[in-house]
Amino acid sequence: PTSDAAEEAPIEADTTQSTEAVAPAEPVDEAEIEPEANNTTGEHDSSLPPEKKEEAALKDAKVIFILGGPGSGKGTQCAQIKEKYGFNHLSSGDLLRAEVESGSERGTELKETMERGELVPMETVLAL
Numbered sequence: 001p002t003s004d005a006a007e008e009a010p011i012e013a014d015t016t017q018s019t020e021a022v023a024p025a026e027p028v029d030e031a032e033i034e035p036e037a038n039n040t041t042g043e044h045d046s047s048l049p050p051e052k053k054e055e056a057a058l059k060d061a062k063v064i065f066i067l068g069g070p071g072s073g074k075g076t077q078c079a080q081i082k083e084k085y086g087f088n089h090l091s092s093g094d095l096l097r098a099e100v101e102s103g104s105e106r107g108t109e110l111k112e113t114m115e116r117g118e119l120v121p122m123e124t125v126l127a128l
Contacts, residue, residue: 095128096120 048056064081066074078089096114099107106124113120 092125092128096125099128 064087066077066081068074075091078091081087082089096110100111100114101107110120110124
């Protein structure tokens with residue numbers, strides 16, 4: 001633990017917060033998933049379609065969410081976590097900007113939403 005001044009500052013609610021997340025860089029190997037003793041859902045069944053296998057593999061993934069207002073150091077902290085622990089870094093802002101820059105239909109809709117100052121629906125961000 002370090003004694004960083006930012007750690008000691010109280011966290012205030014801010015509706016303009018953005019979100020960044022880091023997750024393990026390596027995909028989960030299907031063979032590493034241990035069937036649960038009382039698993040009756042079949043989520044680890046090798047006969048599942050690929051999208052269900054991926055969902056089952058991600059069930060135990062470790063994800064760290066870093067929240068804060070613009071300029072608060074989220075990107076800096078994520079870069080350090082990525083470097084030290086080998087996690088992937090996903091920035092909702094970077095994902096949204098990339099989609100807008102792609103010129104796709106969804107990107108055009110996102111641009112219009114953001115230009116109106118509205119929040120992009122969570123379902124849309126998660127789909128990216």
